[in-house]
Amino acid sequence: MERGFTHDTHWAGERRSAIGVAFLLFTALFTIDAGLGALDVTRGLLWTGLAGLVFVILVPSRVSVRPGLLSKRGVLVADTVHTDSLVSVRWCDGVAQRMVLRDTEGSRVEIDPAVLIRNPAMWHRLDTDVRTSIRRGTLLSGAAALCELSERIDRETAHGVFKVSGLPS
Incomplete structure (x- = not known):
């Protein structure tokens, strides 16, 4: 791997x-x-x-993250975005909530934030690359959306820890 x-x-x-x-x-x-x-x-x-x-x-799209890239492969379409050079991150509300990521090359990927919530390793990799985008100055909008997602992931993780340990949440 x-x-x-x-x-x-x-x-x-x-x-x-x-x-x-x-x-x-x-x-x-x-x-x-x-x-x-x-x-x-x-x-x-x-x-x-x-x-x-x-x-x-x-059938759900298969989402994967590696250093600098987030890929989503569906039955008919595959999209990739450079996560270390993001320009924007925004929420797309509707029947199903989506997070839309755009990079400096114009690529766009739309994913279900639940994928990141239930896969902490994916979130950690994406968060690391987003920090690179912020440091480079390419991320112009979406910091609030990412903070919201980070807080949600922290809540879900804490709730899971409490549940496993038998403590009331």
Whole structure:
């Protein structure tokens, strides 16, 4: 393993869940149609396509961090941003909260902040690179968003420590 390389440790489980949901949907639709005597090649292909679409929608992007880079690979798209030369970090609120990172080269990556919260090693690597961006003077906006995320990670970590130790949080 490359030194300093970390990735989302929960990704494989989430991918298995997406496969399971898509397979259960396919199996249910296929079984119902077969039981009703309505199954034919066209309907079989339709159910296969629908299950494939559900998988593509549910499978999470794989996020990884190494010194100077954060990468996000989805089913169809891969994006990378230079974390040691960030220009901005901002929150994108909506149905699912997202953090948008932009670098000096114009690259942009949008990630779920929960990935960083549940993977402290990824957060530590990103935080180290963000400090480099601040020191270089490239990070023009987003320090508040990063402080907010840092506080949230600290709260989650403290809550986890209290829970494991049996102390009330």
